[in-house]
Amino acid sequence: MIKPNSTRQYDAFLFDLDGTLLDTADDLGAALNTVLKNNDMQVVPKHIYTPVASNGANGLLEAGYKALWPKQNQSLLRQQLLDAYADNIAVYTQCFKGVELLLEQLDHNGIKWGIMTNKPGFLTTPLVKAIPALRHAKVVVSGDTLAVAKPFPDPLLYCADLLQVEPKRCLYIGDAERDIQAGKAANMDTATALWGYIPSLSEALAWNATFNWQTPLDGINNI
Numbered sequence: 001m002i003k004p005n006s007t008r009q010y011d012a013f014l015f016d017l018d019g020t021l022l023d024t025a026d027d028l029g030a031a032l033n034t035v036l037k038n039n040d041m042q043v044v045p046k047h048i049y050t051p052v053a054s055n056g057a058n059g060l061l062e063a064g065y066k067a068l069w070p071k072q073n074q075s076l077l078r079q080q081l082l083d084a085y086a087d088n089i090a091v092y093t094q095c096f097k098g099v100e101l102l103l104e105q106l107d108h109n110g111i112k113w114g115i116m117t118n119k120p121g122f123l124t125t126p127l128v129k130a131i132p133a134l135r136h137a138k139v140v141v142s143g144d145t146l147a148v149a150k151p152f153p154d155p156l157l158y159c160a161d162l163l164q165v166e167p168k169r170c171l172y173i174g175d176a177e178r179d180i181q182a183g184k185a186a187n188m189d190t191a192t193a194l195w196g197y198i199p200s201l202s203e204a205l206a207w208n209a210t211f212n213w214q215t216p217l218d219g220i221n222n223i
Contacts, residue, residue, distance in 0.1 A: 009222050010189070012138075012165040013106055014156060016174035017117035017124065018054050019196030021099050022131065025053040026092035031085035032060045035077060041065065054176045054197040056118065057081045086123060090130035096195055098216035100133045107136065109223050112163050114139035116156055116172070118149045139163055151178035153186035160186070171222060173213070180207040191219065 018024045029049035036043050044064050052059040057078045062069045065077075106113045114137050117124055121142035128134045139162045143149040146158060160167045172183035175196025183190035191211040198204040205212060213219060 008109075008111070010111065010171045011169040012112040012114070012160070012163050012171070013219070014114050014116050014159050014170055014172045014188070016054075016172075016176070016179050016193070016196075017115055017119055017127070019175035019198075020173055020179075020193040021095060021115065021134065022093050022127070023096050024093045024127075025050040025197065027088060027090065028053050028060060028085060030088060030091070031081050032064050034084040035061070035080045036064050038080070039077070051197055051199060057085075082120075082123070086126075089123065089127050093127070093131070095131065095133050096216060102216045102219045103133055103136070105220050105223055111223060112138045112165060114141070114159050114163060116141045116150070116159050118143035118178075120144045150174075150176075151181035151185070153182050156182055156186040156188060160188075171210075173219065175204075177203075177207050180209045183209075191222075 015021050029046060032049055033043040041064065048063055049060060052063045058074065061077050061081060065072055103113060115128065115134070119142055121144055124140060124142040128137065128140055139159050141155050141159050146154050148154050156172055157167060160170050167187045170188045171191060172179065172188045173191040173193055174180065175193040175198055180190045180192060189210040191213050192204050192207060192209040194201065194204060194212055194214050195216070211222065
């Protein structure tokens with residue numbers, strides 16, 4: 001499993017957070033349903049909120065309100081959801097199976113790894129602190145760290161700069177099209193996390209990432 005540094009394929013792995021490292025869907029879904037209940041709307045089941053769990057507050061609310069969403073006070077509802085989520089940010093959340101072993105292997109092989117998420121920093125920071133396996137990340141960049149977020153490449157280039165690694169020597173792993181778009185724009189190889197909140201297998205494969213991983217353990221082959 002261990003390869004000499006001279007044959008190392010990448011010097012750094014960068015990860016999306018929701019749907020890639022962490023299964024956050026049930027905590028996000030609980031926040032969504034809190035907002036729906038408080039506004040006399042019908043709550044939604046897991047199979048509705050999970051596919052949009054990587055799409056931010058607006059994506060979740062749109063899944064809950066459906067055709068009624070355009071007519072809502074969107075900024076108010078978004079804040080309600082963020083508040084509900086912040087109050088219970090890591091009740092059900094855990095690493096996807098295989099993530100901890102992959103991170104351990106990266107550490108063991110001396111390969112730097114970090115997190116680049118579109119989640120705002122006030123949510124990213126407490127969430128990462130709540131998950132022991134993520135506390136050794138060399139860099140954590142949130143959606144509001146810079147003026148732009150994914151699919152712009154800037155946050156990934158910023159990560160590479162902080163890690164002092166050339167972008168072409170980085171691999172970015174994510175479960176959304178914007179992840180793959182950002183990685184490509186940053187001149188990084190990419191891997192689609194097929195275990196995450198992808199819209200469908202066919203759509204995910206159409207993103208044409210460098211790799212399509214079925215589980216986090218597939219990443220060990222690229223160490």
